[in-house]
Amino acid sequence: QQQVKQSPQSLIVQKGGISIINCAYENTAFDYFPWYQQFPGKGPALLIAIRPDVSEKKEGRFTISFNKSAKQFSLHIMDSQPGDSATYFCAASMWTNAGKSTFGDGTTLTVKP
Amino acid sequence: KAGVTQTPRYLIKTRGQQVTLSCSPISGHRSVSWYQQTPGQGLQFLFEYFSETQRNKGNFPGRFSGRQFSNSRSEMNVSTLELGDSALYLCASSLDGPLHFGNGTRLTVT
Numbered sequence: 583q584q585q586v587k588q589s590p591q592s593l594i595v596q597k598g599g600i601s602i603i604n605c606a607y608e609n610t611a612f613d614y615f616p617w618y619q620q621f622p623g624k625g626p627a628l629l630i631a632i633r634p635d636v637s638e639k640k641e642g643r644f645t646i647s648f649n650k651s652a653k654q655f656s657l658h659i660m661d662s663q664p665g666d667s668a669t670y671f672c673a674a675s676m677w678t679n680a681g682k683s684t685f686g687d688g689t690t691l692t693v694k695p
Numbered sequence: 696k697a698g699v700t701q702t703p704r705y706l707i708k709t710r711g712q713q714v715t716l717s718c719s720p721i722s723g724h725r726s727v728s729w730y731q732q733t734p735g736q737g738l739q740f741l742f743e744y745f746s747e748t749q750r751n752k753g754n755f756p757g758r759f760s761g762r763q764f765s766n767s768r769s770e771m772n773v774s775t776l777e778l779g780d781s782a783l784y785l786c787a788s789s790l791d792g793p794l795h796f797g798n799g800t801r802l803t804v805t
Contacts, residue, residue: 614792625699625785625796626738671738673794680792681728681743682751688737 586674588686596694601659603689605672608653612684614677615648617657620669620688629670630657633677662693696721699797701786707803713774716800720767720788726750727769728794729761732783741784744769776804 587606595601607615616631632639632646632655639646645658659666669690675683700719708714720727728751729741740753744763761771767788773780781804787794 616793618794618796623798625787625798626794627796628793631793677792679751680789680794681726681745681787682740682753683728683794684740685730685738 586672586684586686588672588689590689591687592690592692594692594694595662597662597664599662599693601662601666601691601693602656603670603672603691604654604656605674605686606652606654607674607684609674609684610653611676612674614675614680615646615655616673616683617644617646618671618673618685620671626671659691662691664693664695667691667693699786699788699795701784701797701800703800704798705801705803707805708776710776710778710804712776713772714776714802715770715772716784716786716802718769718771718786718788718797720769720786721795724788724790724795725767726789727763727767728787728789729769729771730785730787731755732785732799733781738785741771773802778804780804 617629618626619629620626630644643660648655672686673683702717726745728743731739743751747763758774763769783799785799787796
């Protein structure tokens with residue numbers, strides 16, 4: 583079964599701290615690994631994504647680390663802010679078939695001021 | 696550029712009824728996908744349409760169906776509603792790669 587396993591289910595960090603969310607996938611044909619951020623009442627929105635030709639991608643305070651051999655990838659949020667409090671989903675798919683993405687179960691992040 | 700628009704935002708239906716949800720993708724996006732989001736199951740893929748053809752299908756019963764029109768707008772239909780169909784239904788459009796989601800239709804089945 584093509585699953586994406588995400589952990590932890592929930593995460594509480596202090597303002598200024600580092601938030602780390604992990605995902606593991608099974609299908610070696612996957613070559614597109616995005617992270618989506620979802621606020622209550624809204625649909626998920628793309629946060630950052632990585633292709634397997636690189637091991638790390640950084641955009642501002644957000645970094646994806648990718649380990650192809652372990653079939654794992656993670657999201658790091660540096661200097662976490664209360665405005666980062668949201669639900670985060672990892673996903674995996676083929677780049678040319680991203681319409682059929684497999685999502686992790688989500689992580690609810692709470693950043694305390 | 697306008698985002699993905701889903702209508703209606705909220706629906707309340709009775710068990711056994713049917714429902715139709717609508718999605719207007721971002722202009723130029725020919726792929727439209729539908730996902731069911733529930734607290735217990737996360738985001739589950741329903742189906743994807745590309746140029747009016749169903750390109751992919753998830754593991755949902757035949758009560759769930761969809762279609763795409765020549766202008767890329769898409770509809771999904773659920774017949775013979777069950778209590779377990781209560782969920783947020785999300786539509787997403789894309790070229791390749793990133794999915795662009797609408798804000799969903801919240802369906803409640805009583």
